[in-house]
Amino acid sequence: MMRLHKVLLEEIIWELSSITRCPILEIVLGFFTFIAMLNFSEFSEISSCYMDALLRGYSLHEHLAFIIIVNSEIILFLITSLLSATLFTRGLEFGYLRDELSLPVTRGLIFLAKSTAVFLFLFLSIMIVFLSCLLFLDPIGGISYVVLSHRMLQVIAFVTTEIMLPLSISLLFSVLSRSYLPSMLSSFLFLMGLYFLSPHTPLFQVVFPIATRTLLRDFFSKEDLVSLVSSIAVKWGLSLILIVVSYYYFEKRVEA
Amino acid sequence: MIIGRAGLVLIFLGISTALGLVLNPTIPKMPRTDRTTMNPGETVYTKMFLMGSDHVIRILVPDGFNGSFALLNANGDMEVRKDLSGPVIEHMNLKRRGWYILVINNFSNETAEVTHEIAKTNNPDWSAIFEALIMTCIGLFLFLYGKVSKRFLGR
Numbered sequence: 089m090m091r092l093h094k095v096l097l098e099e100i101i102w103e104l105s106s107i108t109r110c111p112i113l114e115i116v117l118g119f120f121t122f123i124a125m126l127n128f129s130e131f132s133e134i135s136s137c138y139m140d141a142l143l144r145g146y147s148l149h150e151h152l153a154f155i156i157i158v159n160s161e162i163i164l165f166l167i168t169s170l171l172s173a174t175l176f177t178r179g180l181e182f183g184y185l186r187d188e189l190s191l192p193v194t195r196g197l198i199f200l201a202k203s204t205a206v207f208l209f210l211f212l213s214i215m216i217v218f219l220s221c222l223l224f225l226d227p228i229g230g231i232s233y234v235v236l237s238h239r240m241l242q243v244i245a246f247v248t249t250e251i252m253l254p255l256s257i258s259l260l261f262s263v264l265s266r267s268y269l270p271s272m273l274s275s276f277l278f279l280m281g282l283y284f285l286s287p288h289t290p291l292f293q294v295v296f297p298i299a300t301r302t303l304l305r306d307f308f309s310k311e312d313l314v315s316l317v318s319s320i321a322v323k324w325g326l327s328l329i330l331i332v333v334s335y336y337y338f339e340k341r342v343e344a
Numbered sequence: 345m346i347i348g349r350a351g352l353v354l355i356f357l358g359i360s361t362a363l364g365l366v367l368n369p370t371i372p373k374m375p376r377t378d379r380t381t382m383n384p385g386e387t388v389y390t391k392m393f394l395m396g397s398d399h400v401i402r403i404l405v406p407d408g409f410n411g412s413f414a415l416l417n418a419n420g421d422m423e424v425r426k427d428l429s430g431p432v433i434e435h436m437n438l439k440r441r442g443w444y445i446l447v448i449n450n451f452s453n454e455t456a457e458v459t460h461e462i463a464k465t466n467n468p469d470w471s472a473i474f475e476a477l478i479m480t481c482i483g484l485f486l487f488l489y490g491k492v493s494k495r496f497l498g499r
Contacts (some may be wrong), residue, residue: 132393132462
């Protein structure tokens with residue numbers, strides 16, 4: 089068991105190092121930061137109690153996390169499509185995957201390592217940008233109040249939920265396809281289609297982080313809670329189904 | 345290697361932050377207006393996050409209203425304090441970005457509808473941009489240090 093964990097960790101680090109080569113990570117971080125700062129707007133909360141005004145309304149976390157995710161949806165789709173296609177389809181097209189499959193590790197472990205690497209790349213880049221913007225905007229708050237706040241857990245849950253659906257769709261497209269460019273393009277265009285069509289359909293709650301924004305709040309109504317639970321259930325349910333299908337296809341059908 | 349990479353990350357973060365802040369005023373944003381009914385003797389607190397130095401406070405109260413308003417910064421220092429006996433527009437030059445609390449008191453014996461908003465002028469937050477450029481310079485220093493130590497010290 090320990091050996092399995094070690095091998096998985098080594099695989100994830102190896103995959104991560106291949107996708108975080110020199111300017112790629114920096115460009116992604118720079119773009120997310122630019123979007124966050126460009127769209128940041130001032131906000132206020134009214135209260136009839138001084139302590140409430142001081143303590144309850146510390147919503148910079150909510151405001152910033154929402155701004156980063158909602159304004160970077162398209163670039164998030166592009167990066168997930170690009171990375172999934174690079175790790176899965178490119179390896180298949182150029183024969184790297186054959187070398188990997190000849191190693192004494194299972195296909196399941198390779199799938200897990202690659203998909204975790206894509207997830208970690210996106211998650212860590214968003215979290216690095218979030219934390220740097222948070223500390224930049226509120227330096228007086230300090231690390232203990234801003235970074236070690238319980239709201240960080242809410243932000244982590246929100247970011248993870250928002251990454252999972254595009255990631256699972258991109259994974260499925262990259263496992264199904266055998267060529268790099270068509271795989272990347274089809275997955276990106278499918279996600280873009282969802283993005284532009286969903287405002288007129290019930291899919292709106294699934295694609296856009298409107299209902300899941302409640303995750304970032306401390307106080308919400310019963311209706312918000314119902315909407316949040318249903319939105320999370322649909323998002324995670326769809327994502328898990330797509331990941332299981334991708335895993336099955338990679339395990340049984342992909343021939344290197 | 346790690347120092348050089350950290351430096352490069354800081355350079356990208358600093359430049360993007362500065363660029364985002366320079367272009368931030370070009371994105372139209374609606375000023376947030378709050379309206380509240382104040383009972384006699386009541387005090388209302390509005391906590392807000394403000395960026396940039398130039399702001400305008402607009403408070404709309406009925407004629408004959410007797411009260412006051414004050415703006416406190418995150419350290420508890422009072423930036424503005426004035427009596428409020430009618431509608432007021434106040435221009436403010438804030439010291440830095442961060443949390444502020446606007447306190448409005450109603451001293452009169454009548455219930456009053458109070459509307460207030462703080463609007464930002466279209467100037468970029470130059471102090472924040474300057475800090476972002478300092479971050480870029482620190483990144484550049486780390487990057488060059490990483491390059492030099494790799495080349496001459498073999499580390």
